[in-house]
Amino acid sequence: MKWLRRPSWFALLLTAAGALLFIRLGVWQLHRADEKEHILRRYAAAETAPPRDFAAVAEKPPVDAYARVKVQGAYIADKLYLLDNPRHDQRGGVEVYAPFRPHGGDRLLLVDLGFLPGNGTDESPQLPPLPAGEQALQGLYVPAPGVGFEMGGNALARQSRWPKTTVYLDLPQVAADLGAPLYPQVLALDQDTASIYVREHTIDFSAMPPARHRAYAFQWFTFAVVAVVVLLVLHRRRPTRPPDES
Incomplete structure (x- = not known):
């Protein structure tokens, strides 16, 4: 050239x-x-899949899919955790988690009850009481929210009153706080029009x-x-x- x-x-x-x-x-x-x-498609497919028995899924969780499960047991009363997470609502709010004891399980299962919008103040939303007695739950068995970079150490250990508030949901910290082992994932409950909680469980890729x-x-x-x-x-x-x- x-x-x-x-x-x-x-x-x-x-x-x-x-x-x-x-x-x-x-x-x-x-x-x-x-x-x-691909992850979003798998998550959407799991929401409409028939529920499987939790014990079988917990023993061998699927590595390439999200499992929709059903489980029976009872909530542990008055042990609620509030994840300060305002991504659902411009006024802020909290994602509410409760420990659940499955029948025949050797560990506790942390249940994502859903999101409660804030009231425009720094006060936590008013929480309804947990249902007592035998409960049959259905939802997605999914990984807990990411921990990220945690500043200030374990916030749960410094709190003596319930519900306890945190900006990161670290399952080992929750297990230590409860004094009992936890399953490695959480149960995100299905939508319920009669519930006060907002249950729009999606994979959060809003940042990227x-x-x-x-x-x-x-x-x-x-x-x-x-x-x-x-x-x-x-x-x-x-x-x-x-x-x-x-």
């Missing part, structure tokens, strides 16, 4: 390395988008939904193209000026 000067090996290697890195990052973002969409991963992928692919264009522009032959005949 007469219009292009031969670039140095260093320039070629630098451009190739940069372009390959950008392409690799773009492909990784596309894979993350596909993974999250699949569409944003694809936008980042397009950005990385654009950087790869720009790296090649910069190489070509910098090594473009400049037109020679005719000699001055004067």
